[in-house]
Amino acid sequence: MATEDKNRATAAAILPLVGGAANVSSIAHCMTRLRLGLHDRSLVDDEALKAVPAVMGVVEDDTYQIVLGPGTVARVTPEFEQLVEEGRAAAPAPAPTSGPAPDPASASADELAAQGAAMKAARKAKNATPLKLFLRRIANIFVPLIPALIGCGIIAGLNGLLVNLGWLTSVTPALAAMASGFMALIAVFVGYNTAKEFGGTPILGGAVAAIIVFPGVANIEAFGQKLSPGQGGVLGALGAAVLAVYVEKWCRRWVPEALDVLVTPTLTVLVSGLVTIFGLMYVAGEVSTAIGTFADWLLSNGGAGAGFVLGGLFLPLVMLGLHQALIPIHTTLIEQQGYTVLLPILAMAGAGQVGAAAAVYFRLPRNESIRRTIKSALPAGLLGVGEPLIYGVSLPLGRPFITACVGGAFGGGFIGLFNQLGDKVGSTAIGPSGWALFPLLDGNHGLGTTAAIYAGGLLVGYLAGFLATYFFGFSKDLLAEFNVSQEPAESTVAATGGPMSPTTKEPAGV
Template sequence: MSDSGATGHAATARELLALVGGEHNVTSVTNCISRLRIGVADRARVREQDIRDHPKVLGVVDDETFQIVLGPAAVSKVAEEFARLVDFERVGAGGGSGADSAAAEGAASGAGSDADALAAKGQAIRAENKRRNATPFKLFLRSIANIFVPLIPALIACGILAGVTGVFTNLGWLTPVLPALDAIAKGFMSLIMVFVGVNTAKEFGGTPILGGAVAAIIPFAGVADIQAFGAELAPGQGGVLGALGAAALCAYVERWTRRWVPGTLDILITPTVAVLVSGLVTVYGLMFVAGEVSAAIGVAADWLLGQAGALAGLILGGLFLPLVMLGLHQALIPIHTTLIGVDGYTVLLPVLAMAGAGQVGAAAALYVRLKHNEGIRSTIRSALPAGLLGVGEPLIYGVTLPLGRPFLTACAGGAAGGSFLGLANQLGVSAGSTAIGPSGLALFPLLQGSRGIGAAVLVYGLGLVVGYIAGFVLTYFFGLSRQAAAELNAAERIAPDSSPADAPTAQAQPDGDGSRRADAPAASGS
């Protein structure tokens, strides 16, 4: 990475830290494939609109953590700098955090503090969804996501290497190093249960290493000598579901034991009891039960797409954007991981990725139809590259969802693409992903299927094209009423000699249902 790139990421982190209320307002810092996830102590101190207006920010998601969408290329680097700044400022080594914050706030204030009614409407929808989502079931789903999201970088890396190794094997290239590549690609997956156990124990209030210890029983070769339910166990039986259950049980037993064990004996008795009890339950129960559940998930997925592929793809592709909006897509993470463990790839992820294709098509149609609305067109220009790579939040919350009907036509476009992939699977040509995380164009390096990589790439690529076209056509003709299109197109153009900073703030316009919205300059940058 160049010095200028490093400086740019550090500057972005410094400015964002000031806008979330400074280091003392930050309780945690993590990141996933595209989002910087920040725990904040006081939500009122977060200047969300200024963050949204930041040129490096693609979007904002206000959930259990405050999530800033930066894109796959920048998020890990900004997160590293952000965490370093938080630690640095807290110990007082910098001595100038207040000045930095003031400077960053001054710079950010010029980015445009006028509320964009379109973004505000999306923010209101997110806030309402967050309130509705605070149920025990959905909080449990968030815990499941917290277990698996940290594993995604390794899943992606090993998935890509597995695909590359498969290509080289088929072509007969680099034969001497293929065993090494195969070991690198499969090593993590052979021990993924241990990592799931560590994260599960941490999430459920136990000691992480104890969760990893009990989960390590599952891939241990010695379990082949054990009989449970009248049959010998197989190493790896139960997979990630078994590891999740084992580590959660271990955390519960650990907490329960610690209540009555004297403090002087805690270090000896508590971990021993926790590992012993949860280990016995894992060997003589969880491995068998979780193995049956994992096999059933694989059979059900194969049957669903093999027998009713077109209809199943239609439903899955059409409903995935609402699932993302409600946070329910997190329930699919263990299913994807289980399918990867059973079949080597998940056939569900490419089908669900068609939802993003429908939204890209919808955004392109709005860009064409609203040729006089520079505010929305600028937002689309900023968010579309991320959408093509599978980062859909900027388009969801910045464009299609606040406008209403385009969100529905985007879902319909995703349904068309999903139906195509489902039909291909029904005809015996499946497209699956060897890892979870990416979608859109970023999914191509991870593709695998029943007919090999080439067929999977062809089917998935055609599915994207179907999703793009369907989303575009449906949105172009049905996404906006004639009145709404005319009113949105009536917005003033930005004067040709105006710089972005001098561009006039567009006035609120009534949309098709009579509500008010504003056509302001883009709220995010690519």
């Protein structure tokens, strides 16, 4: 089957299971997930969706999210959008039929699936606090920027390699321009997305944020010093755009409709622009500098310990929804230093998860249902998509989730130690982890050294997660309960097509 036909078939399989075209209110995608706004959540057939071969899992958050994996989601989404348009033009799609009843032979994995779903629901309820909802909105601003960060980051790495080798010297300046152009104007994109997220006019948010990167600000003095183009960076752009939204909304309430088209955009840019130039740029610049200084200090002085704590706590942070606060910090470090030293350490949480899943596989030799889930999800886990393993395996089992955190802690400590010794390991973009992070690695001692340290951290994370789970991940009762023969039914295997089990659950955002 051609790639286009395969992607369209996946989209066609998903659409009726989410209630048809008439039930879809919005469509978007991020790195790994198709995000759908739905009119009626009750029309969704979760179990049948999880049985679609290309679907790695589902999660319900502010939108209904279907995990398809990197690359696949970007190809399936346009096909899905086209099918929705066609369905709306014709007639509402019929409500989905129920999927096949679960086979008793897969009860063990289904029990884990049910526990994972319950934990997801509890986590969602706990995450619906004002702080976490705010952090989610911040994440919504930066997530659409990730593809450009990745593309430009890889080009920057390629350019650095060619410069070091002295190859294609006539091409490297062009590559440098491609890699740096987006980062030079990232504040504008942040301003645009911020205004869109907070309910303002996106282009006005971008216009105010553009002041930050305009070279002419070098002629302006604020707080007794000359401003620098880019001062305040993405944090300044975020603050400027939020201010612009509030000014715009105030204008919409008080400016007469006949004058709105002239007065509102003018006052929005004027007021927000003046506050940005004579306040926000300086304050945000100080905050951005402090973030970079603190990150360098933390890893230079407490490298191994800091890496151990960060790597060990990242999965719980994901469960609490607090990891979204790190996204602007990563972006600020990339903007300042060219890479974020935090991401490779946090990526070790995924390594611990992979090691823990491998240990569960060996500790449950008779449970073919869970073992099939692990075999299907491990390749994605190695590439940094650890979501199916978390809710489908480790978290419902309890102890293996804790021992996976132990693996992440040791992997993070390994990389943190080398940072303390002067070998910085960073990523030029956010989003990927696992093996997928190798093309984005950067540091202060060459790509070979940086890649070797990161690979060492992965191996340590795998090994520590495996050993901790193998020896401490199961109580006697838990082992007796799950280490029983559970051969999945032929119908279940046929439905999944082999690549994923129906129990590969929803993401935790790793």
